[in-house]
Amino acid sequence: xxxxxxxxxLGSGLVLTLAAAAxxxxxxxxxxxxxxxxxxxxxxxLWRAGGAALVLAIPxxxxxxxxxxxxxxxxxxxxxxxxxxxxxxxxxFYSAIEHMSVGIALLIEYxxxxxxxxxxxxxxxxxxxxxxxxxxxVALAGLVLxxxxxxxxxxELIGIAWALTASLGLCVYYVIAGRVDxxxxxxxxxxxxxxxxxxxxxxxxxxxxxxxxxxxxxxxxLGNEISWAVPAAVILGMSTVLAYxxxxxxxxxxxTRIASFVGLTEVLFSIVAAWALLGELPAPIQFAGGxxxxxxxxxxxxxAEEPAPAEPAxxxxxxxxxxx
Numbered sequence: 001x002x003x004x005x006x007x008x009x010l011g012s013g014l015v016l017t018l019a020a021a022a023x024x025x026x027x028x029x030x031x032x033x034x035x036x037x038x039x040x041x042x043x044x045x046l047w048r049a050g051g052a053a054l055v056l057a058i059p060x061x062x063x064x065x066x067x068x069x070x071x072x073x074x075x076x077x078x079x080x081x082x083x084x085x086x087x088x089x090x091x092x093f094y095s096a097i098e099h100m101s102v103g104i105a106l107l108i109e110y111x112x113x114x115x116x117x118x119x120x121x122x123x124x125x126x127x128x129x130x131x132x133x134x135x136x137x138v139a140l141a142g143l144v145l146x147x148x149x150x151x152x153x154x155x156e157l158i159g160i161a162w163a164l165t166a167s168l169g170l171c172v173y174y175v176i177a178g179r180v181d182x183x184x185x186x187x188x189x190x191x192x193x194x195x196x197x198x199x200x201x202x203x204x205x206x207x208x209x210x211x212x213x214x215x216x217x218x219x220x221x222l223g224n225e226i227s228w229a230v231p232a233a234v235i236l237g238m239s240t241v242l243a244y245x246x247x248x249x250x251x252x253x254x255x256t257r258i259a260s261f262v263g264l265t266e267v268l269f270s271i272v273a274a275w276a277l278l279g280e281l282p283a284p285i286q287f288a289g290g291x292x293x294x295x296x297x298x299x300x301x302x303x304a305e306e307p308a309p310a311e312p313a314x315x316x317x318x319x320x321x322x323x324x
Contacts, residue, residue, distance in 0.1 A: 013253025016246050017262040023243035025269030028102035029277045030231040030239065031094060037228065038215040041094035042201050044235070046212065049086050050198035051236040052244070053191055060191035070183045071192075078189060080176050082196025088169030091201075091210075092162050099159030101280040103271035107146055107290045108163035110267060112170035113300045114139045119171070131302045139296025145289025146282075186248045222277060260301060264294055 031044050064071055089109070096105040114136045117128055128136065148154050155163075180189065205212030218225040251259040267290070274280040282290065 009253050013250045013259070014262060016250030017254055017259050018250075018265060020243050020247035020250055021263055021266040022269045023238050023246060025239075025266045026273050027235055027239035027243075028093070028097055028106060028270055029273040029280075030234045032097055032102060032274075032278060033219040033221045033231050034214075034228060034235075035094065035098055037217070037219040038213065040211045040213045041091055041098065042205060042210040043212045043214040044094050045087070045090045046198055046201040046205070047214070047232060048090070048235055048240050049194045049201065052240045053194040053198055055236075055241050056187060056191035056194065056244075060185070060188040063185035063188050067183065067185075070181065071188065074181050074184045074189075077176065077180060077184070078192035079196050081173070081189060081193035082200060084169045084172040084176065086193055086197025087200050089166050089173060090197075092166035092169060096159050096162035096166060098162075100155035100163065101282065102274040102278070103267070103280065103282055103290070104146055104155055104286060105159065105163045105166070106267050106270050107293050108143065108160065109166045109170055110264070110293060110297060111139055111143060112167045112174060113297055115167060116171050116174060117300060131299045135296040135299025135302070137296070138299065139293045142289040142292025142294075142296060145292065146286050147289075148283055148285050186251075187245075190244050190248075261298065264297065267294060 027048075031039075034044055035041065093105060093109055096108075117132050117136050120126070121128055127133075147160065201210070201212070204210045216228050219228050219231065221231060247259070247263070250262075254262065271282065271290070
């Protein structure tokens with residue numbers, strides 16, 4: 001027997017989750033001016049992760065009062081989140097948008113559930129359910145259209161490679177998410193993962209594995225020169241900290257399944273923001289491909305509604321995904 005949340009709670013949850021998706025969607029459009037001004041992707045991710053870790057440190061500590069044992073037994077999970085959800089997915093996404101539009105990179109990254117289906121199929125030799133199979137075919141057809149192989153709007157190959165790598169990082173995130181301890185507060189998981197991610201990026205920068213470079217002059221935004229602090233503040237305050245807090249509250253009201261579907265609107269918000277702020281508008285064929293990708297992902301996630309054995313693609317994260 002299932003219980004249904006009161007309409008008022010569902011309504012507020014929908015508003016909060018949509019607001020979170022909109023806030024997340026601003027991340028890519030606001031970070032791109034920093035990248036064009038000389039910031040490296042690793043420096044941009046470090047700003048986002050390190051700043052969020054500091055801002056969320058006290059709320060996370062309060063959420064763990066009397067739960068030290070919960071934190072200790074989940075250190076491995078927090079570490080994996082930091083590696084894949086923060087470093088791998090975000091660093092690769094930021095690297096991708098140096099070479100392609102924000103919306104197209106995000107659409108490619110959102111193919112993660114489809115890639116999980118293909119991986120599970122190859123590993124288990126078990127035929128996917130009808131929704132999963134149909135969704136995978138539709139989404140992959142959408143990918144072909146998004147890449148616009150006609151050549152007029154084809155993204156650079158290196159950008160495609162980075163976006164696909166970001167999608168693989170998101171795949172690992174989804175798999176880990178299905179095994180998170182329910183006693184671990186989401187805000188503690190978020191703060192911990194951000195801390196781990198920031199530490200890894202500092203280590204990679206110090207050792208010279210990845211360049212950490214940021215400029216603190218003016219950046220070009222909407223045709224005007226503004227302080228670097230403006231987009232940096234939006235990235236940290238709105239598209240990271242506020243977006244996470246809104247997403248956690250919205251998810252607690254809607255439930256992870258409904259929230260995951262509503263969260264797909266992040267792609268739409270990001271495309272609209274990139275068009276309004278950066279002048280990036282996908283070609284008509286890419287719009288069609290994007291619609292197919294989102295439709296395919298929805299079909300893949302609908303498979304979990306059937307009474308079949310769970311697949312990795314059906315597992316939903318307990319906290320919102322930072323993907324842009």
